[in-house]
Amino acid sequence: MSQTPTTLTAERILEATEEVLRRHGPAKATVVDVARALGVSHGSVYRHFRTKAALREAVTKRWLDRTTGVLAAIVAAPDLDPETRVREWLAALFAAKRRKAFDDPELFATYSVLTTETVETVVGEHIAELTGQLTEIVRAGADSGAFTAENPATTALALFRATDRFHDPHYAGEWEQPGVEAEFEAVLDLLMRGLRARG
Amino acid sequence: MSQTPTTLTAERILEATEEVLRRHGPAKATVVDVARALGVSHGSVYRHFRTKAALREAVTKRWLDRTTGVLAAIVAAPDLDPETRVREWLAALFAAKRRKAFDDPELFATYSVLTTETVETVVGEHIAELTGQLTEIVRAGADSGAFTAENPATTALALFRATDRFHDPHYAGEWEQPGVEAEFEAVLDLLMRGLRARG
Numbered sequence: 001m002s003q004t005p006t007t008l009t010a011e012r013i014l015e016a017t018e019e020v021l022r023r024h025g026p027a028k029a030t031v032v033d034v035a036r037a038l039g040v041s042h043g044s045v046y047r048h049f050r051t052k053a054a055l056r057e058a059v060t061k062r063w064l065d066r067t068t069g070v071l072a073a074i075v076a077a078p079d080l081d082p083e084t085r086v087r088e089w090l091a092a093l094f095a096a097k098r099r100k101a102f103d104d105p106e107l108f109a110t111y112s113v114l115t116t117e118t119v120e121t122v123v124g125e126h127i128a129e130l131t132g133q134l135t136e137i138v139r140a141g142a143d144s145g146a147f148t149a150e151n152p153a154t155t156a157l158a159l160f161r162a163t164d165r166f167h168d169p170h171y172a173g174e175w176e177q178p179g180v181e182a183e184f185e186a187v188l189d190l191l192m193r194g195l196r197a198r199g
Numbered sequence: 200m201s202q203t204p205t206t207l208t209a210e211r212i213l214e215a216t217e218e219v220l221r222r223h224g225p226a227k228a229t230v231v232d233v234a235r236a237l238g239v240s241h242g243s244v245y246r247h248f249r250t251k252a253a254l255r256e257a258v259t260k261r262w263l264d265r266t267t268g269v270l271a272a273i274v275a276a277p278d279l280d281p282e283t284r285v286r287e288w289l290a291a292l293f294a295a296k297r298r299k300a301f302d303d304p305e306l307f308a309t310y311s312v313l314t315t316e317t318v319e320t321v322v323g324e325h326i327a328e329l330t331g332q333l334t335e336i337v338r339a340g341a342d343s344g345a346f347t348a349e350n351p352a353t354t355a356l357a358l359f360r361a362t363d364r365f366h367d368p369h370y371a372g373e374w375e376q377p378g379v380e381a382e383f384e385a386v387l388d389l390l391m392r393g394l395r396a397r398g
Contacts, residue, residue, distance in 0.1 A: 148392070158385035162361035170369050186357035193347070194393030 008040055010048045010058070017059045022106050026113045031055055057122050060114050063107075064126040067096045068133070075133045082141030083192055086159070089137060093130070094166040094175075094184060101172040112169045131160050138195075147195045155195070162191055207239055209247045209257070216258045221305050225312045230254055256321050259313050262306075263325040266295045267332070274332045281340030282391055285358070288336060292329070293365040293374075293383060300371040311368045330359050337394070346394045354394070361390055 016038045030052045035042040049055040074089045101108045115123045134156035141147035149155040215237045220228045229251045234241040248254040273288045300307045314322045333355035340346035348354040
């Protein structure tokens with residue numbers, strides 16, 4: 001039935017889904033739309049994704065995971081001191097979100113809808129993964145004596161919340177305003193002083 | 200023409216406008232709707248507010264000013280040390296927004312629409328007024344040696360941005376989640392350590 005039955009991988013379906021979303025917005029990207037874009041039967045797609053919800057969840061997760069991958073490299077960077085690592089991690093998160101918002105605005109808008117409406121679990125896991133990375137950095141800083149953080153996970157979540165303006169898609173409209181970089185730096189400076197503080 | 204021409208004050212018109220907004224949402228609250236609710240001619244209302252935009256701006260400003268008034272009392276409180284004053288000010292801001300969101304959800308939703316769509320200047324002035332209050336507190340703390348803040352206005356804006364999650368109406372849905380109080384405290388603790396830090 002399908003034209004390319006042997007090469008239809010989940011990854012190829014997700015690439016096609018992203019293209020459908022980019023062109024037609026979040027109302028599209030049903031299993032049938034994606035099958036049509038790939039020139040395969042919808043049965044072939046259903047073998048990988050049984051529902052529209054499963055397909056949307058998977059494509060959203062893939063999109064969010066791209067950011068997580070970039071940031072993981074900073075967590076693992078061996079030659080950075082803890083404060084530089086926190087700063088670079090938060091700056092890389094802001095930069096990644098900004099790039100998504102401005103380089104590919106249709107897809108960003110589409111994912112903003114998907115993440116608020118349909119896939120709360122995926123977003124929850126993404127945030128847990130991000131704050132988990134940040135917890136690792138904070139814990140390493142506390143262990144080395146560079147940071148004061150009784151509970152690294154609590155402190156990491158506080159850092160994440162305190163910088164919402166610089167990564168939550170809700171604020172994308174502010175990210176090109178003059179002064180946003182200076183505001184980000186001022187927030188970071190205050191937070192870093194808090195992290196370094198004794199007692 | 201109007202039933203009570205001598206007592207029709209701007210304040211009475213704004214009270215009626217708020218009631219119209221509460222009952223019928225932001226699509227209503229034209230000058231004509233409000234005149235009808237007051238049982239007066241629209242000409243009487245036009246003498247105070249020449250356009251629908253002017254009326255909406257005034258009613259939004261009045262709503263926002265109620266919060267500013269509560270917070271001003273904390274800025275002026277003579278017997279609080281600087282750190283307690285910052286904490287109480289931020290906690291009072293969060294409490295005021297939460298109260299608005301939960302005690303009067305229709306009106307809160309309506310104002311959330313008005314503030315994002317129609318009255319950017321009013322919101323800008325409101326935020327400038329709030330960060331101005333916070334700047335006063337930070338400056339007093341820096342002057343007394345309790346805080347490190349080279350530029351109190353920059354630090355105050357950083358405090359305001361770092362606590363967006365706890366006063367921006369966008370996050371109202373999170374304000375009844377379990378753990379939100381603990382997150383707020385963790386963010387405050389980190390920020391206060393940053394404020395107190397030397398160098």
